[in-house]
Amino acid sequence: MIVSAPEAVSAVEDGHTVLVGGFGMAGMPVELIDALIEHGAGDLTIVSNNAGNGDTGLAALLAAGRVRKVVCSFPRQSDSWVFDGLYRAGQIELEVVPQGNLAERLRAAGAGIGAFFSPTGVGTPLAEGKESRVIDGREYLLEYPIRGDVALIRAHVADKMGNLVYRKTARNFGPVMATAAAVTIAQVSRIVEVGELDPEVVVTPAIYVNRLVQV
């Protein structure tokens, strides 16, 4: 369960879909991404809210040419020059997903839901090609789960079984991504003994966590 970052990310293989937690830098598993760059797996699909900032973390993974496709809600930020350059050069695919659909599609993957009707995006260009249906007088679009081969997330404290608690708005995508991947790797600031976390406050139960890295 408790391993080094390089050992943890060795689960990632060429062609994998990797879910990466974080909203901007809050909750971003920076050390795991660095280890993934070292690891060298390529042809990846990255599912994350953003598409990298500055020259480190996700942006460095993109710059290293390891990413075939990005699935995110908001790739365009003031410091997203790495993604911008690759996208304009036609060197990376992009699937833009409204943030709420992104979160709900990840949850659906973890919850065994085959598909769901969402009201988000109806009447917009992002509705193109999607099945729509009117239910109870309101129009919805059919949305499918997004599953990951591996999830890289950041939490605050773990116990040695893998139960996780998060910190403030760094919680964001971590708990849903943890449920949506075949292998979930969490980097945490602290690992405590089993029994030290109050069972009432555990946010991600250990069943969803495969590897822990303390950074």
Add this chain to the structure above:
Amino acid sequence: MIVSAPEAVSAVEDGHTVLVGGFGMAGMPVELIDALIEHGAGDLTIVSNNAGNGDTGLAALLAAGRVRKVVCSFPRQSDSWVFDGLYRAGQIELEVVPQGNLAERLRAAGAGIGAFFSPTGVGTPLAEGKESRVIDGREYLLEYPIRGDVALIRAHVADKMGNLVYRKTARNFGPVMATAAAVTIAQVSRIVEVGELDPEVVVTPAIYVNRLVQV
């Protein structure tokens, strides 16, 4: 926000759908149900995991002839004689919903999901009349949200804004039902000042709670 039980349940009107928390007696809002019996509203649809035990609580509401229909996963228990009698006499309608679909349909109502494809119940008598679809090689049934006019739930501690924490397995349906009703009424053992609950451990944010009753 903080009211007496009779004042709280005055939100229930004849013909309403009332969501009632609890799994057996754990999390059952007994005092609110007693107040609802006193209140006198009838022709109700009750959505709850069970259909009453013994002669008190939900069973008493049923015995008083206030309930037209029960939506639940498990009406038949060793001490469910009140429901059994009404059902066999043709005096109450029953919709049996697998427990996971019940929870997920309530969540869908709270989350603005129009409908979802669930793998539960495929090939069983409960699939009759439901739309089915094969997605990625697996068969699913289309399930619709269950909305309540009023939810009656039991939590452990509330702050004066309505933020809630629960206790052990008494949490069960409370958090999902709180999101699924137009008016949510929570009975709690203790009400504390705003700021006394740690924001990291709030399970039901105050936005979902309309009335608090301390019992």
Add this chain to the structure above:
Amino acid sequence: MSLSREQMAEIVARDIPDGAYVNLGIGQPTMVADYLRPDSGVVLHTENGMLGMGRPAIGDEIDPDLTNAGKQPVTELPGASYFHHADSFAMMRGGHLDVCIMGAFQVSARGDLANWSTGAPDAIPAVGGAMDLAIGAKQVFVMMSLFAKDGKPKLVPECTYPLTGRACVSRVYTDVATFAVEPDGVRVVETFGITVDELITRVGIPLVPSPFD
């Protein structure tokens, strides 16, 4: 006199009911927070998983784990709660927020909103939470200047920019007038340094004058 951005924020704040749960999006609408009365009981939601967001964090208060939707450091108020992204957007999509306030490129006569893309061929599409917010809140308030830099009105018969949401806007707060989008048309609620006649002339859609004018 037309309104400054601060004055617009003040007017929007005045129209938020006490005790409302409100999402301020990113950019200009976040200024509304500065004009909410401390005793109003208004609770701010941020899409990245929080109710009870406080003012921007300064100095030692800055915590990289506590930001708003614009990724700026903020503070936490008593009675706050944190939740994950699926729960945060379920709260939106499920219609639990009373008011959401957003900027816009265009709003149509029936309340269609366009605020995520100018449709420029070389633009990188990026929608964030805008489409979820547009269809999720009980009321969507838009804050924008009424006229673009080229003088064209941004309140239009039909949006020419790609939509964010259909028939979702209930109020439009601009520098020269406030509008209510109602079933029978767009009503002028209040004007600032412009006459209703001039508004009608410059905005290319039929306007219903306020009954109080």
Add this chain to the structure above:
Amino acid sequence: MSLSREQMAEIVARDIPDGAYVNLGIGQPTMVADYLRPDSGVVLHTENGMLGMGRPAIGDEIDPDLTNAGKQPVTELPGASYFHHADSFAMMRGGHLDVCIMGAFQVSARGDLANWSTGAPDAIPAVGGAMDLAIGAKQVFVMMSLFAKDGKPKLVPECTYPLTGRACVSRVYTDVATFAVEPDGVRVVETFGITVDELITRVGIPLVPSPFD
């Protein structure tokens, strides 16, 4: 000699991998917990919102807020966690539990499960979490006597009782034999006081003898 209920529980416990996440349903399968090694690392899930469920509560330990799926008071182990019903069933339906153990009226040759209703015309239908468990866990183990009181086998070509789930059972533990439901048929894993030939004669479905027999 055929097995007692206790012996059946012991045999099932032996087949649960160390560290597995397991749901024991209600009734007879809950006896399996008594035979798990304390150091096995097996974590028990209960559908009413808990991982890390401990043994039944006695005396002062009894807490009405802490029960199992059969509504009996239980205890909490270190490393436990609580969650609401939608999360609990998402955990099941999403395929995160390694093993679920249930009783049955009938299991068919291709692993169909019937355990919620005898289909009697006057029966009150009640399904609880059985249909969700049947399709949710990675492996579904059934515990039952192989023959009904009238002598009829409960392992059948096609279930005559209403189904709980289709092709979901992977192992069937009975008092006289253990079976594995596999793509090429039902394999006899182990027998207790009965010969494979007698099993083949009394059970009306083709049986694949174990390669180790």
